[in-house]
Amino acid sequence: MRGFEELRYIWPALVIFIMLVTILLMMLPYHVFQNEAIDYTQKIYSGICETSVENLATTLSKGYFQWHGMYYAVVSGDEAFIDEMLQEVRQEFPAVRSARLIDRPPEIPVMNTHKLSTVNQELYLYFNIFDNNKEKEIPDKVALVSIDKDALLSEMHLAERITFSPDGSKGFTYGLRTEIRGYDLMKWMVVHSLIAGIIGVLLMMEVLTLGLSGYYEMHGLQEIMYLWETGDPYTGFHSKNVAIIAGLVGKRLGLSRKKIRELVNGATLHDIGKVGISSKILRKHGPLDEIEMEVIRNHPTYGKDILEHFKYLKKFISTLICITKEKTVPAIHMD
Structure with missing residues (x-):
C-alpha cells in the first residue's frame, strides 16, 4: 500500500485526530450495547429463574408432599419421620434454605399443590400435604419451604451476572429486585477500536495517496504539454x-x-x-x-x-x- 509510504509525510496531529475520531465512533455503541444486553439478560434470565422455581416446587410436591408416608406421619404426629424427610429436602436440594411444618395461614387455599409467596424480597413455597392419589389432604398444616435465591442462581450458573438486592435497579421475576452486570467488553472494545482507528488512518492515507498521485501525474503532464505548446x-x-x-x-x-x-x-x-x-x-x-x-x-x-x-x-x-x-x-x- 502506498499509503504506508506517504504516512510519514503527513502532519502527525492530523493522524492522531483521525484515529481518535475513529476510536470514539467505535466506542459510541458500547453503552447502547450494554443496556440492550442487560435488558435481554433481565428478560431471559427472569424466565429461566421462574421455570427453575416451578420445577423445584413440582419436584418437592410430588416427591414429598403428595405421598402416603408424609400424609400419615402428619396425621399420626410422627415428628421423627417428618423431621427426617424435611432434613432430606434440605440436603438434596441446595436451593432450599429451610423446610418445616406450620399451621395453615388463612391465605393458603386447600386443594392447591403449592403456592409461592414473596416477603421482604425472599421467596417461600407453601405445600399442601396429600396422600398418593390426592384424595386426602391435611386441613390445618402446610409445609413451608424457604428458597435460597443465591443458591438457585448458582445452580443456573447466573451468579456472575445477577445479584439480588432490595435496592436493585432492575426488576426480576416474582417482584424481586436485582443488579445485572453487563458483559465485560471494555478491553475488547478498546483493542477493537484501536485496530479500527489504525485501519481507518491507513485506508484514508491510501485513498488520499491514490487520488493525489493520479491528480499530480495527470496535471503534471498537462502542464508539461501546456509549457511545450506555449x-x-x-x-x-x-x-x-x-x-x-x-x-x-x-x-x-x-x-x-x-x-x-x-x-x-x-x-x-x-x-x-x-x-x-x-x-x-x-x-x-x-x-x-x-x-x-x-x-x-x-x-x-x-x-x-x-x-x-x-x-x-x-x-x-x-x-x-x-x-x-x-x-x-x-x-x-x-x-
Missing part, C-alpha cells in the same frame, strides 16, 4: 482545443460525466508523444523528408510509451490512440 507558436493550445471538442462530442454521444472527463483528459494528452520529438523536426521550415515524416507519424507510439510509465495514466492510452490514429500529419510549417 513555446510553439504554430500549435499553441492545440491539445486544449482538442480536449474541448472531445468533451462536446462526448456530451453529444450521451456519455457519463466520468467517461467525458476521461475523454477530455485523454484528449489533452493526445500529443504528449511530441515531447520526445526534436524541435528541429517540429519547427522545421520546409517539407519533411521521409525519415522526419516517419518520426512525426510515430508520435502516438511515443505518447503511449510515456503514459505507460504512469500507473494512473495508462487508461488514457486508448483515447490517445483513437484521437491520433485518424489524424493526418500536421501541416508543415512553411516560410
